[in-house]
Amino acid sequence: MPQTLAQKLIAKAAGRASVEPDEIVTCRVDLAMMHDLQGPRRVGPMLDKLGAPIWDTDRLVVVSDHFAPAIDTDAAGILDFTRKWAKANGIRHFYDMQGISHVLLPERGHLRPGTFLVGGDSHTPTGGAVGAFAIGVGSTEICGVIVTGEIWVRVPRSIRVNWKGKIGHGVAGKDMILKQCAMLSMEACDYRVIEYRGDAIAALPMGERLTLCNMSPELGAKTSVIPPDPVTVDYLAERGVKVDDAPRWQSDADAGYEQTLDLDAGALEPQISAPGSPSHSAGAGSYQKVAIDQAYIGACTGAKLSDLHMAAEVVRGRRVAPGVRFLIAPASQQTTASAAADGTLAALTAAGAILLPTGCGACAGMGAGTLAAGEVCIASSARNYKGRMGDNTSQVYLGSAYSVAAAAVAGKIVDPRELLQ
Amino acid sequence: MITGRAWVFGDNINTDLIAPARLLRRPVAEFSRFCMEPVMPTFAAEVKPGDIVVGGLNFGCGSSREQAPEAIQYLGVAAVIAKSFARTFYRNSMNIGLPAIVCNEAGSIRQGARLRISLEKGVVENLDCGKSYPCQSVPPHLIAMLNDGGLLRHLEKRLRAGALRAKQQ
Numbered sequence: 001m002p003q004t005l006a007q008k009l010i011a012k013a014a015g016r017a018s019v020e021p022d023e024i025v026t027c028r029v030d031l032a033m034m035h036d037l038q039g040p041r042r043v044g045p046m047l048d049k050l051g052a053p054i055w056d057t058d059r060l061v062v063v064s065d066h067f068a069p070a071i072d073t074d075a076a077g078i079l080d081f082t083r084k085w086a087k088a089n090g091i092r093h094f095y096d097m098q099g100i101s102h103v104l105l106p107e108r109g110h111l112r113p114g115t116f117l118v119g120g121d122s123h124t125p126t127g128g129a130v131g132a133f134a135i136g137v138g139s140t141e142i143c144g145v146i147v148t149g150e151i152w153v154r155v156p157r158s159i160r161v162n163w164k165g166k167i168g169h170g171v172a173g174k175d176m177i178l179k180q181c182a183m184l185s186m187e188a189c190d191y192r193v194i195e196y197r198g199d200a201i202a203a204l205p206m207g208e209r210l211t212l213c214n215m216s217p218e219l220g221a222k223t224s225v226i227p228p229d230p231v232t233v234d235y236l237a238e239r240g241v242k243v244d245d246a247p248r249w250q251s252d253a254d255a256g257y258e259q260t261l262d263l264d265a266g267a268l269e270p271q272i273s274a275p276g277s278p279s280h281s282a283g284a285g286s287y288q289k290v291a292i293d294q295a296y297i298g299a300c301t302g303a304k305l306s307d308l309h310m311a312a313e314v315v316r317g318r319r320v321a322p323g324v325r326f327l328i329a330p331a332s333q334q335t336t337a338s339a340a341a342d343g344t345l346a347a348l349t350a351a352g353a354i355l356l357p358t359g360c361g362a363c364a365g366m367g368a369g370t371l372a373a374g375e376v377c378i379a380s381s382a383r384n385y386k387g388r389m390g391d392n393t394s395q396v397y398l399g400s401a402y403s404v405a406a407a408a409v410a411g412k413i414v415d416p417r418e419l420l421q
Numbered sequence: 422m423i424t425g426r427a428w429v430f431g432d433n434i435n436t437d438l439i440a441p442a443r444l445l446r447r448p449v450a451e452f453s454r455f456c457m458e459p460v461m462p463t464f465a466a467e468v469k470p471g472d473i474v475v476g477g478l479n480f481g482c483g484s485s486r487e488q489a490p491e492a493i494q495y496l497g498v499a500a501v502i503a504k505s506f507a508r509t510f511y512r513n514s515m516n517i518g519l520p521a522i523v524c525n526e527a528g529s530i531r532q533g534a535r536l537r538i539s540l541e542k543g544v545v546e547n548l549d550c551g552k553s554y555p556c557q558s559v560p561p562h563l564i565a566m567l568n569d570g571g572l573l574r575h576l577e578k579r580l581r582a583g584a585l586r587a588k589q590q
């Protein structure tokens with residue numbers, strides 16, 4: 001039977017030649033990831049109680065990103081526990097305040113096409129951008145994974161999304177995914193794998209591919225995959241990962257998709273999601289009157305180097321609007337370093353942006369940049385549920401880094417293309 | 422067999438509503454007091470042990486935080502029924518031993534209804550009106566795990582049976 005890429009990835013992990021949708025199979029895990037919020041502090045006591053060892057400490061990545069750096073003694077205690085736990089358990093791949101887990105995994109060369117990744121966080125599907133099968137789970141499940149090295153999965157069906165045409169200037173991967181959030185119902189994507197294809201995807205740099213796959217849970221999908229191509233191979237080569245089996249990780253020509261969706265990248269406008277859900281998105285033009293208190297470029301979704309470049313392009317030669325806080329929390333230390341080296345940070349701070357430490361920060365209302373009652377924020381993150389970034393009455397709009405930076409200088413939501421030549 | 426009163430919620434109940442991120446650094450006894458607060462402020466204080474949470478579509482969407490089903494379980498809820506679940510919530514709930522049951526007709530259940538659930542038979546009975554609603558069957562390996570009391574107890578059992586490696590002392 002012809003197989004989709006998702007089926008091939010699962011079949012490999014299950015030690016099978018092929019698998020069929022809805023089958024329940026047990027997969028060998030290539031890599032597990034857990035972070036300070038859901039990892040050691042919860043999984044450590046479970047492991048102790050169980051009295052079982054970690055199946056392979058070299059296949060476990062531990063990241064402190066959610067509480068880093070500590071803003072109170074509770075957070076400091078959690079970070080301290082995580083550090084000590086990583087040391088006591090001989091975890092070689094421990095990243096303490098080095099960035100957000102989903103960005104670190106590809107950036108530090110932990111992923112490649114074919115990797116079966118289980119992460120203790122819902123945005124783990126980010127890794128699908130390099131052709132990995134990446135799924136997010138909770139703490140107890142991660143405990144099971146790091147004890148057994150295995151996980152059960154029901155083989156999902158795949159939906160093929162073809163982005164055709166050429167994306168316009170000022171429009172980004174984030175706009176593509178927000179558009180999909182508005183178009184596709186959660187039921188349509190429930191438990192499906194989204195496979196991205198088309199010339200607009202082929203032209204999309206890795207930073208934006210990561211954004212596209214990052215928001216799989218906002219679609220209700222199990223994960224997303226982008227079949228490896230020259231962009232993937234080059235991106236990984238720069239990180240010391242040699243890929244010579246890209247042809248193996250392609251869907252068969254006549255593989256079965258539940259649905260194929262053709263979308264026109266050329267017609268895509270910048271998208272903004274209104275507060276409450278990422279699915280409340282519409283063209284940026286429909287929000288012209290919304291004034292903002294804070295513009296936030298942060299999170300695994302929208303603070304990679306490519307995002308900072310977009311923001312800098314918008315604000316160069318301009319100033320942040322009076323009364324607006326423009327906060328930037330780069331997604332990793334490498335991002336901060338690269339943006340410092342190429343002048344991006346200077347352009348942003350010259351415009352009045354405030355630089356924050358790398359980490360999850362305000363994205364989940366847990367760090368610097370949390371919102372007060374009634375405040376309005378536009379953010380490059382993935383979620384805008386009620387209370388997500390602070391008080392229950394605060395309002396969060398989602399957009400690309402272009403849109404967030406444009407709002408920062410305009411003081412209200414605008415179409416970022418108005419500020420770009 | 423699970424019997425209890427229904428607490429009915431709508432579609433797309435996300436994990437930020439069930440267990441707000443800003444409280445996750447605190448123990449479950451604290452964050453569970455804010456469970457569902459933005460949508461039903463009385464829920465955490467008034468739910469009784471054995472009660473049943475009834476959701477609509479895509480229950481538990483959002484983050485993969487296990488604290489969401491944990492908060493619900495800590496308040497004494499015996500099971501969650503929904504038209505559909507976000508996949509991370511479903512797995513988390515089952516893993517901690519809180520049955521998550523997919524029932525297309527969950528929408529016909531009214532607040533306060535007395536329900537009886539049989540996992541093995543795959544049916545929810547509404548004791549108030551005598552109707553019964555079929556549920557999606559739970560795969561046998563998950564029934565076995567629920568019967569053991571969740572994934573950890575299930576692993577403990579495997580360890581004792583020698584099917585898993587124990588830690589060298």
Ligand code: SF4
Pocket residue numbers: 066100101102121123298299300301359360363364381382
């Ligand atoms: S940045 Fe936000 S969405 Fe990403 S892992 Fe951190 S809390 Fe989650």
